[in-house]
Amino acid sequence: MQTPLRPLGISPADLEAELAARRASHRAQVDLLKARLAEAGARNAQLRQRRAGLQAERERLEQEIQRVLEEFDRTGTEFEVRRREVAERHRRELADREAELEAVRKERDNWIALERQIAEGILAAVQPFLQLQAYLREQEGGRP
Numbered sequence: 001m002q003t004p005l006r007p008l009g010i011s012p013a014d015l016e017a018e019l020a021a022r023r024a025s026h027r028a029q030v031d032l033l034k035a036r037l038a039e040a041g042a043r044n045a046q047l048r049q050r051r052a053g054l055q056a057e058r059e060r061l062e063q064e065i066q067r068v069l070e071e072f073d074r075t076g077t078e079f080e081v082r083r084r085e086v087a088e089r090h091r092r093e094l095a096d097r098e099a100e101l102e103a104v105r106k107e108r109d110n111w112i113a114l115e116r117q118i119a120e121g122i123l124a125a126v127q128p129f130l131q132l133q134a135y136l137r138e139q140e141g142g143r144p
Helices: 012-075 077-139
Strands: none
Touching: 012 077
């Protein structure tokens, strides 16, 4: 005598086997996505630290520019040429630092977007499992 089939024509043993296979697959996907998320989080922390360093360097350069400007303003015209050279060099350095800072911001934003995609991937990977689990519970007697 055969085991009676469920309304869908699938035996409970087949559903359990399908559920076990999906669970294993989803766990593997979730583990992979968690590893990628941890990697993205570590890189994001590095970028934040680098950004803080660049901002500190920027502030130091701005203070040095201000100090040099004040010093040369007091001494008058004999230092005017030197002041311009130093100010121009500092402006170039500041522009370079700003460009680096913007690149770091863009990379951080890319990592954040990747983290978001990973989180959405985890949700998408787990969603079918949750739906199947709810269906199986419903079939077992209406338990939520």
